[in-house]
Amino acid sequence: MENSAIKIGFITVSDRASRGEYEDLGGPAMQEWIAKALTSEWQPVARVIEDEQTLIESTLKELADQEGCCLILTTGGTGPAKRDVTPEATEAVCDKILDGFAEQMRAVSLQYVPTAILSRQIAGIRGESLIINLPGKPSAIGECLEAVFPAVPYCVDLIDGPYLETDESFVKAFRPKHAKKKA
Template identity: 35%
Template structure:
């Protein structure tokens, strides 16, 4: 089936969960979480849950489990906690729960970051996507620039396609 056929068969709207990983942000100061919400809603998707959790693996995994176990959540988008500092554990938490990695997401994110945004500092960008049961998970760095890039160039263009693929055979 051609790509356009896949996209034609995709749903118009996807139910999403947003998880911001931060020790300092709250609903008033979470600029990146708000950006994700705005991008999703502007493109007709539903945000059914929005959480801010501490940058601790247990809290991140618990939040991810809530989304994975919720039949209404098709896609989870996380931001924050993706750096290389010892405290940054979002990528490890996500990778421990996914059944299949969507390796192209991280690869393309770093390529776009390198060419459009931050140059060689892109090698420090940790971004990952994958599937846990029937739920897609996209994890981006927490900076607003990284979120805009990931949402505009990767997640929004493919979110319905990904959701449609995960419904096959169910």
């Protein structure tokens, strides 16, 4: 029965955090937000890794293909710095890119900081996994998830993932009226 558990992947991309020189705040912030959002039982699969494109790619593949995570959230590595390669790694492993997620996240972030225009986060599909790049700052993670998460459960439905139920007092998932709950 363990294989049927809903798994959600969390990847912190940070050279310093991966070496233990810096406390990972983004990974816990993503997990805390999802814990508030979902009423479905789920289990986290978390990784803290260096800003290396091949490592990011292999970790995304591991969480999607071997761990079977229906949703994979990343934090870090989405800026314009030379070491920021999370979007490139995400694009390299995805079958489809979903531009609307990035557009919405940047639009929301621009309401808070003008530097949000420098963010290069993207989202895409790999098999039955939805991958979303998030900013590194915990408050920005929450703002971006609040903006895009209403579409996440239905997207996961469309790629044959598990049925994700949300706490509507925290975030309300949108599904078309014709969408039916999986048995």
